Amino acid sequence: MSANIPSHLFEMPIYKKAIEIFALSQNISRYLNHDLSHLNSDGSEDVDIYFSGDIVQQSVSLLPEIVSAELERYSERKHYHIASLKRLTNKLYSNSYRLEKSNSNGKDFLPILRSELKKFRKLQRSWMLTL
Template sequence: MKKNYFRHGYRRRNVTKLPVYKKAIHIFTLSRQIVEYLRGEKSVMELHRSQSLDDVYSDKLIMTSLGLAPKIAMAETSPDINVKLASLSSLEKTTASLIHYCEKLEIRSQQGREFLSLLRQEIKKFGHLQTKWAGSIHSKN
């Protein structure tokens, strides 16, 4: 049976076409590739279990960047304004955390600094897209 996406005046939106969503996916992919370069072929579980600060920050970078796209989807598609606002607020904090993790890894890592700097630039671009997109969310409601 097909789900009814039109109840409560809600229409399903194609979130995957949003520039901010595409940038979030790009940041996750880039984060994973950089961590793979820095930490080798360690799995996320190995990074998570490790006591090494480098592994801890690497794990946090990956897991935090993984959370960007679902928060965007939640803010874009939820009919509840409180959910939208909570998602937008959470995205701002997440973006700041990502920059923090990049800086920590840059300080601790002798190799890969140029890649981490590139990731930080992409996160800042994401922040600009996010601000613009959040403004459009606010204006719709």
């Protein structure tokens, strides 16, 4: 993150929720990787391991999109970042469902992630009205 981020962004509920989602997805991914990193009997790897990395990458991308939308001067560019944030949230949600079908004990934590994403979506809707 850039050093010239206004301090008020750190106090915004959507920013705080994005940090929580990142931490949660990172912990879930770490837990799932332990179960999914083994090779199958035919020597292939479990394809679900990639979705665990995807949730981390998508959740880490939430913060820069929020900051970019807040700092952008032109409404057209703001809408671009808002649309990108919506896509990331939707992908996170769908990947959590894909991971829930995996062969791991960590899949029990994915409903918690989806619950946090629902809260994030509500915050996102009210935040968009302020831009």
